[in-house]
Amino acid sequence: MNTSAASSAPFSGRPRLLPSIHGPADVKALPPEKLTQLAQEIREEIIAVTSRNGGHVGPNLGVVELTLALHRVFTTPDDQFVFDVAHQGYVHKLLTGRGGDFFRKLRQTDGASGFLYRAESKHDSFGAGHAGTALSAALGMATARDLRGTHEHVVALCGDAAFTCGITLEALNNVVSSTKRLIVILNDNEWSIAKNVGAISKYLNRLSTNPTYNKVHHDLEKFFTGLPGGQDMHRLWVKWKRETKDFFVESSLFEKFGLRYLGPIDGHNLDELVKNLEFASHCDTPVILHVLTKKGKGLDAALAHPEKFHGASPYDPLTGESIKPAVAPASPPAPNYQDVMGKALVRFAKADPAIVGITGAMPSGTGLSHLATECPKQFFDVGIAEEHAVLFAAGLATKGIKPVVAIYSTFLQRGYDPIIHDVALQNLPVTFCMDRAGLSPNDGPTHHGLFDLAYLRPVPNATIMQPKDEDELVDMMHTSLQLPGPGFIRYPRGAGVGVKIKTQPATLPLGQAEVLRQGSNIMIWALGSMVQDALALAARLETEDNLSVGVVNARFVKPLDRTLLLSHAACIPLLVTMEDHVLSGGFGSAVLEALQDSDCPASVERIGWPDTFVEHGTSQEVLRAAHGLSPDAIHRRVVDRWRNLHAAHVEADV
Ligand SMILES: Cc1ncc(C[n+]2csc(CCOP(=O)(O)OP(=O)(O)O)c2C)c(N)n1
Incomplete structure (x- = not known):
C-alpha cells in the first residue's frame, strides 16, 4: 500500500465501497475480504481531502486498520471510543456518517472539524484537541458505567506521546482502583509531532523490539489462555509472575499498574487487530493493547517526513511539496x-x-x-x-x-x-x-x-x-x-508584518505604550496583531467619516500605560480598544478597570471576541465576519458609537 499516494490500482474496476458506508452497521456488514479495499479507499479520501485543505495526514493514515477493527468489534454509540487529541479521528468520521461533502470541507466553515466533538456526532463520545486527556476521561466513563450498572465497552485510544503527559500517567495510576473493565489502546508509532522523547518512549521501543520478552511472553500468554478455563489460568500466570518478582519473564510496566498487556500487535493487520480486540472485549481486567502503526502509511511523502505530515498545509500528493499560492506575492512573504x-x-x-x-x-x-x-x-x-x-x-x-x-x-x-x-x-x-x-x-x-x-x-x-x-x-x-x-x-500564528528586524534589539521602557498616530475625536488603543487593523480603521474613519482618529500601540497589557491612557481619556471623547482575545478579562477590561480605578469617566468601545467558544472556520476573515469583527463591522460599530455619543452630547447641550 505504500505507493506514492495510495493508488487504487489493485481494486480498480471494482465498485467503490466508501460511498455505501453510512454508519458503523455498514462497516460490520462488510465481508472481511472487502476490508482491505475499504482501507485503501479511506486512505485515498484522506489524502485527497488533506492535500486540498491541509490537516493531520500522518496520524490518520496510520490508524485506518485500527479504526476499522474498532468498528468491527465494538458498536458506537453504545460502546464508546475516546481518542486522545482526537486529531486521528478522520477515519472514525468517515465510518460514522460524516463522509462525502461534509468531510471534503474538513476544517472549513460548515465542514467536519479536524477533531472530535460531542456536538458533531453521537459517535463522538468525548471531544478533544489537547493531548493526554483520553485515559482519564475514559476511566471516568468506565467508572460511571460501573456505577450505573450498564455494560458498554469504553476504549481509550492513546498515542505513544500521550504517555509523556502527566495526566495519562495520573490516570494510569488510578485504573485498577476505579474499574475492572477498560480497554486502552497504545497506538505506538514512535512519533509525537517530532520524534517522541523521554524514557517512556525508549521503554516502549524496547518493549516492542525486545525479541526475548516478546517471544517468551507471547508464547506463555498463548499457552495459558489456550488451556481450558483460560482466563483463570491467565490470572494464575500473572500471579505467579508477580510472586516470582518477574524473575523468569519480565512484566511490562503496564502490568505493574494492574493492566493486562497484549502486544505488540501489528496495527496494519486487520485480522490480528480484530482478534486481539475481541479478546480484550471479554477480559475482566483492564487491558492495554500495544499496537504498532506507521504514521503516514500509504503516502510516501508522509512516511519520509513524519513531522511535516503530522499536520500539513495543502500539498501535492505525488511529490509531498507544499502548495504555493497560485499568484506569487509581489514582495517576498514576511517570516512567520x-x-x-x-x-x-x-x-x-x-x-x-x-x-x-x-x-x-x-x-x-x-x-x-x-x-x-x-x-x-x-x-x-x-x-x-x-x-x-x-x-x-x-x-x-x-x-x-x-x-x-x-x-x-x-x-x-x-x-x-x-x-x-x-x-x-x-x-x-x-x-x-x-x-x-x-x-x-x-x-x-x-x-x-x-x-x-x-x-x-x-x-x-x-x-x-x-x-x-x-x-x-x-x-x-x-x-x-x-x-x-x-x-x-x-503573538499570533503565521506571518509577521514584513518589517526589517534591527541588528541590535531595543530594551522597551516597561509599561510604556507607543503613539503611532495622533487624533482628537477617537483614540484607538490596539494590542499587538490588531495594530495594523487599527491603523487601517483610523485612516478609513478619517477619509470616510471625517473624524480625527489616533492609534496607540499598547505594547504592555501589564503594566498598562495608565499615564497615557488617563491623558487620552481626559481630552478625547471616544476610546476604542482592539484585541485578538475574548473581551472578558482581556485588554479592554484592563483599560476599563484602569479608568474606573482613577474615577475617570470615559466612553470606551471594546472590540474583541465575544463570550462564546469560537468554532473552526476557513479563515480568520470568515470567522471574524461571523462574529461581527470584520473591518466593515468594526467600522460600523465605531461610527455608531461616535454618532450616539455625539447625539447624547447635543441632547445634553439643549
Ligand atoms: C496539551 C497539548 N500539547 C501539545 C499538543 C500538540 N500536539 C498535538 S498532537 C501531538 C503529538 C501526539 O502524538 P501521539 O499522541 O503519539 O499521536 P500521533 O500523532 O503520533 O498519532 C502534539 C504534541 C496538544 N495537542 N496538546
Missing part, C-alpha cells in the same frame, strides 16, 4: 513569528550561554527547532508536559539560568498552576513565548489562543506584552530576558 522567535533566541543564546529554550513536544511549531540545531545543549524538549515545562523552567531560574518557555497560548493553560505557584509567587525570571495567541482558524476552539490575557492578568509580578510586528517581538524578548520576574509575550 515562530521563526523570528526561534532565530532571535539562537542569537540571544549564542551571546549568553545561560539562556535556554524549552518546548513541550513542539520544536518546529514554536520555532525552537532553530535552537535545537544551533545550540543543542541549550534546547530542551520535555514532551507533551507543559506543567513540567513551567516547573522545570522555575527550577532552572533559581540557579541563574534564563529559560525561555515556548508554548502555544492554548497549551499554556496546562501550565497555569506552576505559573502562579512556582514562577510568579517566587518572582522567577522566566520568559514565556506564547505563539498562536488569537485564532487558529482551521483547528477551532481547542486551539484558539483567546484566553491567555484573562488567565495571566491577575497574576502578580507578571509582565504581559504583545508586539505589533516581528521586530518588536525581538525587542520584547530582549526586554523580558532582563526582567527580574516572569515575562509573557503573546
